[in-house]
Amino acid sequence: MAVAIELEWVPETLYNSAISAVVATYTRHKRELKQLPENIQFDIYYKLYKQGRLCQLGMEFCELDIFAKVLKANDKRHFLHHCFQALMDHGVKVATVLADSYSSQAGALQSTNMNTVDKNITLAFSLGGFLSEAGWYYDAEKVYDACLRLCTLSNDTPHLAMAYECCVRLIYVRNANCRYDSAERAFLHAQDLMEKLKKLKQPVNQASLHGEMCALRFAKSFYDEAYKHCIEALKHIHPSMSVRSVVDTLRQASKACVVKRQFKKAELLIKHAIYLVREHYGTRHPKYSDVLLDFGFYLLNVDSICQSTIVYQQALDIRLVAFGGRNLHVAIAHEDLAYASYVHQYSSGKFDDAKEHAEKAITIITQILPDNHLLLASSRRVKALILEEIAIDSHDKITESKLLQEAHDLHLSSLNLAKQAFGEFNVQTAKHYGNLGRLYQSMHRYTEAEQMHMKAIAIKEKLLGEEDYEVALSVGHLASLYNYDMMLYSQAENLYQRSIDIGKKLFGPGYSGLEYDYRGLIRLYSNTGNMDKMYEYYDVLSHWNEIREGNQNPENILEYLANYKSELTTEQVIQKFFKQD
Template sequence: MASACTLQWVPDSLYNTAVSAIVASYPRGRRDLKVLPENVQFDIYYRLYSKGRLCQLGMEFSDLDTFAKVLKVNDKRHLLHHCFQALMDHGLRASGILADSFAVRLSETITKDQFTKIRYLQLGFNLGGFLSDAGWFVDSERVYNACLELCHSEVDTGSLCRALECRIRLLHVQNANCKCKEADQTCKEAFRLTEVLAENGISVCKATLYTECCALRFAESQYDEAYKYCSMALHEIQPSLPHKALVDVLRQCSKACVVKRQFQKADLLIKHAVAFAKEHFGSHHPKYSDVLMDYGFYLLNIDSIAASVFVYQIALDIRQSVFGGNNLYVAIANEDLAYASYVEQYSSGKFKKAQDHAERAIEILGHILPPDHLLLSSSKRVKALILEEIAIDSHDKEMEERLLQEAQDLHLQSLELAKKAFGENNVQTAKHYGNLGRLYQSMQRYKEAEEMHLKAIEIKERLLGPDDYEVALSVGHLASLYNYDMKKYHEAEQLYLRSIDIGQKLFGEGYSGLEYDYRGLLRLYINLEKQDMATHYSNILHEWNQIRNSHNAEDVKPLEFDTSVSMIDIIERHF
C-alpha cells in the first residue's frame, strides 16, 4: 500500500521538478516549448509568473500564436487572468498588443480559404471573450470589429450566423464599457441579421441578444423597455443554451425586475442564478462573483442591507483573488460595496470602510480609464455621498468646508458625465440633481437645494410614475429641507406623508428609510406645538425601532435559500 501511494505521488513531483528545471534554463530552451502540449506550456508560463519573471512572460504572451494556445487551457482560466493582470499592472499593454496583432492577422486572412477564415474567427471569439472577461473592453471591441470585417467578406448563411454571434458579443462589450450610442447601433444591426436569417429559413435562439438589449435599456434607465426584453429573453431559454449565457439571462432579468419593483420575480430569478452558477462554475469563479454582484443589488433594493454588504464582500474577495491589481471588475466591486456599506452605516456615522472602498474604486478606474469615462461618474458620486456625511459629523469647520467642497466637485463632475451620456431627461441625471440638493442643504445653500430637489422629482415622476421608490427618496429629501432649514412646515408635512406611504407600500412597516420621515414629522409637530401628533409619531417611531431591532437580530444568511421551483414553472407562472 505504501508503494502504491509513493507511485501516485512521484509523477506529480517529477512533473513539477521538470517544470522548474525548464524555467531555470528558460532562455536556452524557450524555442523548444512550442511543441509541448498547451497545458504543459501554460504551467511553464505560470511558473514564470510565480517566480516574478514578468518580462519573459510578457514576451511570450505578446505573441498571438502563443497566447492562442494558452487560451485553450480552459480549466486554468482563473490563473491566466491573474498573471495577465500582473503584466498589465507591470506596464506591458498585452491586451492592446494582442488586439493589434489579431487585427493585422485577420486583414491578411480575407483572401484565404473558408476553413482558415473560420479558424481565425474562432480565435477572435476566444481572444475577445477573454479580454472582455478580464475587463479590457476597448481591446476586446477592436478584436470583435476585426472579426465583423471578416464576416462581411462572405454572404452565405454560415457567415451571417457568425456575424450575428459577433454582433451580440460586441454588444456585450459596448454595454459593459458604457458606450450606449454604439451599443444601440450594434443592437439594430443584430436584429437586422436575425431578420435576414429568418428570411432564409434559419431560426436562431435570441435569449442572449434579448438579454444584452435588456442590459442596454437598463443602463439608459429605460426600465419599461428593459423589462420587456427581460421577459422575451426568458421565453427564449433552451436546453442547449450555454451555462454562462443562462446565468447572464437570469441575473440581468432579475435586475430589470428590481427596477420595476417586481421583487418576487427578481428573488426567484437571482436565487436560481446564484445556485446555478455555484453548481456549474464553483464558488471561486468570476461568473459566480458576477451573480453575487447582482444578488447584492437585489438585496440592497429590498432593504436587506446587512445581507447586501455580506454578499458584496464575497464578490469582491472572489474578484480580488482571480484578478487582483488595477482591474476594472475589482473596482466595480469596491464601488458597490462602498455604497452598501455607506447605507448600512448611515445612522452610525462610521464611514471608514465605505470611504476606503470608494477611494480604492476611483484609484483603480483612474489608472485604466480616461477621466471622462461614465464608469467614473458612479464612483465619484458614491465618494461624494460619503464625504458629505463625514463633513457633517466633523467638529472642525475648516475640514467640513474642505470636504463639502470636494463633494460638490465630485457631484458636479458626475452630473456632467451623466448629462453627456444620457441627456437631461434621464433617471441617472435626476439622481445627480437629488444628490446636489442634499449637498447644498448641508452647505446652507437652501434655494439651490430646493431647485435641485424639484428638478429630481419632476424628472423621476415623469419617467417612473408618482409612486416609485426613487420619487419617494427625492420627496423625503425635499421634506427634510423644508422642515429643518426653510420652515415650510405645511409643505414638509405633505411630502413626509407621501414618502411614508410609498415606502410602506413597497417595503412594509419595517423599511429602514421610514426612520428619517418619522423623525422629521416628530420634529415638525413639536415645532408646530401639535402635541397629540408628536406623541403619535413618537409611538410609531418606537414601534418601528422594535421591528428593525428584530430584523437586525436575525442571522444574516443570504446564501441559504431554496430553489426547488423549476425555471420553467417560474417563467410560465410569472412571465
C-alpha cells in the same frame, strides 16, 4: 478588508519538478516549448509568473499564436487571468498588443481562404471572450470589430450566424464600456442578421440578444424598455443554450425586475442564477462574483442592507483573487460595496470603510480609463455622499468647508458626465440633481437646494411614475429641507406623508427609510406645538423599532447561498415567473 483565497495549483511532485527544471533553463528551450501541449505549455508560463519573471512571460504572451494556444487550457482559466493581470499591472500592455495583432492579422485575410478565415473567427471569440471576462473592454471590442469584418467576407448561413453572435458580443462590451450609441448600432445590425437567419429557417439565440439589450436599456435607465427585453429574453431561453448564456440572461432580467419593483420575480431569477453558477463553476469563479453582485443589488433594494454588504464583500474577495487590484471588475465591486456600506452605516456615522472602497474604485478607474469616462460618475458620486456626511460630523468649520467643497466638485463632475451621456431627462441625471440638493442643504444654500430637489422630483415622476422608490427618496429629502432649514412646515408635512406612503407600500412597515420620515415629523409637530401628533409619531416610531428588532437576526447569507438548491429546472423557473402576478 478583503480576505485572500489561495489558488489551488498543485501538480504532482515529479511533474512539478520537471516544470521547474524546464523553467530553470527556459531561455535555452523557449523555441521547443511551442511544440508542447497547451496544458504543459501553460504550466511552464505559470511557473514563470510565480517566479516573478514577468518580462519573459510578457514576451511570450504578446505573441498571438502563443496566447491563442494557452487560451485552450480551459481548466486553468483562473490562473491565466492572474498571469494576465500581473502583466497589465507590470506595464506590459498585453491586451492592446494582442488586440492589435489580431486586428492586423484579420485585416490581411482574403475571402479566398475561408478555412483560415474560420480559424480566425474562432480565435476572435476565444480572445475577445477572455478580454471581456478580464474587463479590458476596449481591446475586446477591437477584436470583435475585426471578427465581424471577417464574418462578412461570406454571405452563407454559417457566417451570418457567426456575424450575429459577434454583434451580440459587441453589444455587451460596448455597453460595459459605456459606449451606448455604438452598442445600439450593434443591436440594429444584429436585428438585421436575425431576420435574414429566420428567412433561412435557421435557429437564432434571441434570448442572449434580448438579454444584452435589457442590460443596455438598464444602463441608460430606460427601465420600461429593459423590462420588455427581459420578458422577451426569458421567453426565448431554450435547453440548447450554454449555462453561461442562461445565467447572464437571468441576471439581467432580475435587475430589470428590481427597478420595476417586481421583487418576487427578481428573487426567483437571481437565486436560480446563483444555483446554476455554483453547480457549474463553483464559488471561487469570477462568474460567481457576477451573480453575487446582482444578488447584492437585489438585497439592497429590498432593504436587506446588512446582508447586501456581506454579499458585496464576498464578490469583491473573489474578484481580487481572480484579477488582482488594478482591474475594472474589481473597481466596480469596490464601488458597489462602498455604496452599500455607506447606506448600512448611515445612522452610525462610521464611514471609513465606505470611503476607502470608494477611493479605491476611483483610483483604479482613473489608472485604466480617461478622466472623463462615464464609469467615474457613479464612483465619484458615492465618494461625494460619504464626504458630505463626514463633513457634517467633523465639528470643525475649516474641515467641514473643505470636505463639502470637495463633495461639490465631485457631484458637479458626475452631473456633467451624466448629462453628456444621457441628457437632461434621465433618471441618472435626476439622481445627481438630488444629490446636489442634499449637498446644498448642508452648505446652507437653501434656495439652490430646493431647485435641485424640484428638478429631481419632476424628472423621476415623469420617467418612473409618482409612486416609485426614487421619487420617495427625493420627496423625503425635500421634506427635510423644508422642515429643518426653511421652516415650511405645512409643505414638509405633506411631503413626509407621501414619502411614508410610498415606502410602506413598496417595502412594508419595517422599511428602514421610514425612520427619517418619522423623526422628521416628530420634530415638525414639536416645533409647531402639535403635541398630540408628536406623541402619536413617537408611538409609531417605537412600533417601527419593534418591527426592526424582530428582523435583526438575519441568517448567514453566505452559508445560505452555498447550500441553496433550486427545486425547479430553468424551464420551470421561467414558467413560474410568468405565472406570478
